[in-house]
């Protein structure tokens with residue numbers, strides 16, 4: 335498989351080059367030359383395959399020229415000691431993507447990427463510098479994924495005061511090869527600084543530089559795995575049981591009436607994806623093209639509604655981002671849109687994706703209602719998605735397909751928003767220990783020289 339820049343199809347590179355470079359030299363994002371398809375044998379047995387088997391079948395065609403099958407197998411086993419259960423809640427499913435170490439879905443991409451980088455850099459003696467901008471959860475997942483990985487140094491830029499105390503400790507509490515940089519500005523400022531560093535040829539001559547944002551193709555591809563795994567199960571009328579860290583507000587596990595209400599549904603699945611930079615949704619599109627039984631998607635955003643408006647009007651107007659309670663989605667100019675637009679026409683996108691945006695007061699009300707009615711606790715991002723489904727149901731825009739809402743973070747990660755509206759949230763083990771860490775970060779204004787002065791070069 336060869337990879338091209340979204341801006342230029344004349345030059346291609348391998349997966350490892352695309353992954354290590356992050357952004358293409360012309361400023362575009364890497365995309366595969368085509369999206370491979372699952373074999374019929376795989377498509378027909380998805381419902382009985384394990385998460386790791388599906389991960390292997392999904393990722394292999396994208397990477398096999400650079401990574402032999404045994405290496406890929408080991409890498410997947412080490413990256414995914416957790417899974418993504420699809421549990422019934424009322425008459426839909428919640429796809430819980432927060433059972434990894436940082437309790438957010440970005441663990442799926444970041445853990446694969448860190449291991450792939452480390453493999454591709456084996457035998458090199460020059461340190462690889464990774465520069466990443468985060469609106470909250472990326473930083474934690476990337477920091478955790480790369481912490482202690484030899485030969486790699488990571489600098490995480492985050493908007494000061496706009497991430498939660500827990501997120502800040504996940505980013506800035508590790509130390510070692512992880513450097514935290516608190517920028518006085520928005521996520522878009524952080525992203526701009528990273529882009530500026532990448533387009534600085536002098537800097538790139540001096541050091542080996544790479545990115546770890548959701549623009550990185552090695553993070554994107556593994557995110558297709560949980561769509562296929564969930565779609566395979568749900569399309570066949572199956573679902574999963576709660577795990578110990580599933581956020582039910584009482585000790586009662588999933589009520590039997592929710593299981594039976596949902597088991598009547600089968601066939602291709604509609605996924606509702608709470609979106610910011612649109613890496614997650616793009617990965618869903620890949621899973622669908624590969625042949626997973628997916629009906630389509632709902633792109634749910636907070637008030638940063640650039641993509642829902644594009645889907646509605648056909649005009650793309652990026653904006654400044656606005657701060658909300660679902661802060662990992664505060665993105666006014668989503669970078670993965672460039673991939674979507676290059677790979678799918680407007681007509682195709684509007685057939686496959688319905689857009690919907692939800693404001694903060696509706697998000698809070700949804701957290702409260704879902705807790706009161708179903709004893710299930712959503713985080714603000716998952717609540718945006720749940721609420722988007724409600725909206726489309728009320729407009730009679732949904733048919734009888736199984737609907738899965740992606741819960742992208744554990745509610746305990748956003749307890750300062752969730753607890754005031756629905757009371758105490760059980761805290762998973764992994765998060766309890768993070769709160770004890772001390773924040774160590776460099777504070778800088780949003781300009782390039784300030785950034786260079788704190789990079790560990």
Ligand SMILES: *Cc1c(COP(=O)(O)O)cnc(C)c1O
Nearest residue numbers: 471609610611612613614662742
């Ligand atoms: C990053 C993030 C999102 C947005 O995902 P994108 O791939 O950027 O669209 C949604 N929810 C949570 C909790 C996140 O961390």
